[in-house]
Amino acid sequence: MTGWITDTAEIDALYGPPKQAALDKVVDRVTPEYRRWIEAARFCILSTVGPEGTDASPRGDDGPVVQLADPHTLLLPDWRGNNRADSLRNIVRDGRASLLFMVPGSDNVVRVNGTGRLTADIAVTGRFEQAGQHPRSVIVLAVAEVYFQCAKALMRSRLWSGDDESAGLPTAGELIRARDAAFDAEAYDAAYPADARERMW
Numbered sequence: 001m002t003g004w005i006t007d008t009a010e011i012d013a014l015y016g017p018p019k020q021a022a023l024d025k026v027v028d029r030v031t032p033e034y035r036r037w038i039e040a041a042r043f044c045i046l047s048t049v050g051p052e053g054t055d056a057s058p059r060g061d062d063g064p065v066v067q068l069a070d071p072h073t074l075l076l077p078d079w080r081g082n083n084r085a086d087s088l089r090n091i092v093r094d095g096r097a098s099l100l101f102m103v104p105g106s107d108n109v110v111r112v113n114g115t116g117r118l119t120a121d122i123a124v125t126g127r128f129e130q131a132g133q134h135p136r137s138v139i140v141l142a143v144a145e146v147y148f149q150c151a152k153a154l155m156r157s158r159l160w161s162g163d164d165e166s167a168g169l170p171t172a173g174e175l176i177r178a179r180d181a182a183f184d185a186e187a188y189d190a191a192y193p194a195d196a197r198e199r200m201w
Contacts, residue, residue: 050090
């Protein structure tokens with residue numbers, strides 16, 4: 001493969017200047033309009049960076065995926081997962097973080113860039129109680145930028161078409177078995193839905 005682009009000036013020459021609207025749409029806080037959008041989102045992707053590299057992690061809830069403490073601060077609970085804690089380790093060592101919010105049916109995506117910190121303060125984790133449980137920690141994101149993304153990516157992908165395109169894809173168990181031939185993929189896949197429901201919070 002050749003034709004590597006190694007200088008930002010080459011990018012500028014290749015793409016030209018951004019449209020003014022793409023620059024003007026950026027705000028430094030969660031405005032009332034963005035608040036309505038973010039509070040409608042039950043799903044987001046958390047992106048972080050650390051010494052080992054980058055990480056992107058899906059986050060979801062049965063209501064708003066984040067709480068707004070104020071126009072400059074978002075609270076994202078860390079619900080039960082696999083305990084790898086890659087995103088959390090990154091935030092502790094390098095606070096740069098972004099959230100990408102999606103709402104089913106909307107082709108717009110809202111991005112929040114900022115700086116995250118991690119707290120286990122019960123006064124904060126207790127705000128997210130679910131079924132008698134609360135998250136072990138909460139990411140507190142200081143907002144630096146908020147803006148909506150171009151809708152073309154979701155339009156091209158037809159993400160909300162409602163079609164089930166998962167037939168024939170390897171299951172989670174099969175992905176593990178590809179690394180460990182002795183792994184019982186069928187038992188793992190059969191047990192996972194009930195196990196996940198029991199450990200959702």
